[in-house]
Amino acid sequence: MDSSEAELDRIEAQRSTDASHDQQNRTYLPMNIHGSQDFSQSGGDGVTPLTGDTESVPEFLTNLRLSDLYAIRGEDVRMIPEVFSKISDGNKECLEKLRSRGISVARIKSNTGDSILHLAVTWGHLELVKEIVCECPRLLLEQNSSGQTPLHVAAHSGHTTIVEAFVALVTFSSARLCNEESERMNPYVLKDKDGNTALYYAIEGRYFEMAVCLVNANQDAPFLGNKYGVSSLFVAINTGDVSLVKAILKIIGNKDLKGKKSNLESKLQGQKSLAHVALVTQSIGVLDVILDEYPSLMDERDINGWTCLSLAAHIGYYEGVCNLLERSTKGVYVCDQDGSFPIHTAAEKGHENIVEEFIKRCPGSKHLLNKLGQNVLHIAAKNGKFWISNMLIINKDTEHLGVGQDVDGNTPLHLAVMNWHFKSITWLARSSKILKVRNKNGLRARDIAEREVKPHYIFQERWTLALLLYAIHSRGFESVHSLTKPSVPLDPKNNRDYVNTLLLVAALVATMTFAAGFTIPVPLQQ
Incomplete structure (x- = not known):
């Protein structure tokens, strides 16, 4: 007798001992199906009698x-290597x-x-799976040490035909x-140790069928959350699959919108900002x-x-912003927790x-000013977004923002100078009125x-200073003779940095042209 035969004999002996032990202790699963259904007329072989239309x-x-769904159980028996190997290979003879x-x-x-x-499912042996599950259907509910049922394993491995057989x-x-x-x-609602259902793994693996x-x-x-607060619906939205999200949302009852929303909130576990997820993934179909x-x-x-509109604006999702504005423009006038629109x-x-797009669709100034008194041009100038600054200052509907003052009395030009954003200076300093404005400390942009x-x-x-002084000079309201502070080397002991800085300046000056334009002499005609 070889070692595998001896091991099988040992398992058989343990089975006899366990059976005797079970008869004495009557160990059952939480429910015994025999208590509610009579299978005595099924021929005595445990085969479920079929009634009605059997073609489907x-x-x-x-x-x-079916009589074995909730059968009496004993202690588990260790799987020997031979059984592990043969089941993994799909060998039905091992089962026999x-x-x-x-x-x-x-x-x-x-x-x-x-x-x-679990093993047969892992390796995708469909016929062996069918044979095992028909003989021991309760194994479909069995969880391994990771808390995963065979349905979890099938979903995680992408075995669609096996999942369909289980269904x-x-x-x-x-x-x-x-x-x-x-x-x-x-088995659909059973969770593993991470709190994930089989559906979660199917969606995560993008096995949409x-x-x-x-x-x-x-x-x-679809609405059950895992231990991280992530539901299958949340993951489905994140994948951007329109048909799957539609299939999930359509199963919510109630025809009225308020009832549907309430029903969704009561069902959905974990994170609930569904529209926000669709915006982050930039899936307009799912949105x-x-x-x-x-x-x-x-x-x-x-x-x-x-809000959804704030998030779309934050990530720069233009198509999403347009979609939301088509539905309603009221979100434009809803500020965030920091007071910004x-x-x-x-x-x-x-x-x-x-x-x-905001300015075109929502004319007016209510949404242009935040609680700090800063308008949208302040924000653009402060952050060096010179293309936005240029667009706003030349637009007749928003050019007035150039003289707007925040709670400290600063204009957008003040903020651009404070942050040395020289690219915006020529546009922001385009009028004498702007150049003359003083903040609460009595300082003009030039003074700063x-x-x-x-x-x-x-x-x-x-x-920045040179461009500002040139703008002042070109407006002709104040004389400008020279820069007020001579420059000195960065560090007398480190001439390399100083020389590199001068070389950088020389290269930039050689390649740049003033936006406002220094006049280029025109040669005389011969």
Whole structure:
């Protein structure tokens, strides 16, 4: 007798001992199906009798032992290497050999808690899976040491045909059980140690055909959250699959919008900012599905306090901004927790097309000013977004923002000078009126530049001051003779930095032209 034969004999001996132990202690699963259904007329072989139309019943289910769904169990038996290897290879003869020795295949487990059904599913052996599940249907509910059922394993591995076979089994079995029992025969809502359902893994792996099958099989699983607060619906939105998201959202009842929203909130676990997720993934199709079903989600705030419009403006999602504005423009006038409107967010990030869209669709000044007294031009100038500054200052509907003062009395020109954003100076200093404005400290933009410029040569500062003085000179309201502070080397002991700075300045000056334009002499005609 070889070692594998001896090991099988040991398992068989353990089975006899366990059976005797079970008869004494009557160890049952939480429910015994025999208490509510009589299988005594099924021929005594455990085969489920079929009634009614059998043409639609999958062939492999004709041998289903429904009476074993909640059978008595004993202690688990360690899976020997030979069984592990043969089941992994899809060898049906191994199953027959275990049966011939009277060994309960349902109790054999690997060192990671996998049953033989887990192994057969892992390697995608569909026919072996069907044979095992018909003989031991309760294995479909068995969890391994990671808390995963065979359905989890099938979904994670992308075995769609196996998942479909499991769905057929559960559907067939549930139809023949009472309501309480069919609820217990529900592998779709079982979670592993990370709190994930099989549907979660199907969507995460982008097995969308499988995911739709699981969604149609159970209406609760899409809304269950894992231990990180992420639901399958959340992941589906994140993948951008329109048909899957539509399939999930359509299963919510109630025809009235308020009732639907309430029903969604009561079902959905974990993170709930669904429209925000669609915006982040920039899936306009999914966004349409969500907001068509639940328009009120557009007004909700995420964990950062952002509305949908603020988020779209923040990430620069132009198509999303346009979509939201087509639905309603009221979000333009809803400020965030810091008092900024969506247009300020877009200006800060430099999304010129979105700022332009806000101004075009929503004329007026209410949304242009935040609680700090800063208008959208202040924001653009402060953050060096010179294209936005230029666009706003030459637009007749927004040019008045150039003389606007914040709570400290600073104009956009003041802020641009304070931050040495020289590219915006020529446009922001385009009128004498702007150049004359003083802040609450009595300082004009020129005063700030001359006071703050450092004595050592920093190109950005010197260039800002030069452009500002040129603008003052060209407007002709104040004389300008020279820069007020001579430049000195950065560090007398380190001439390399000083020389490099001068070379950089020389290269930039050689390649740049003033936007306002120094006059270029025209040669005389001969």
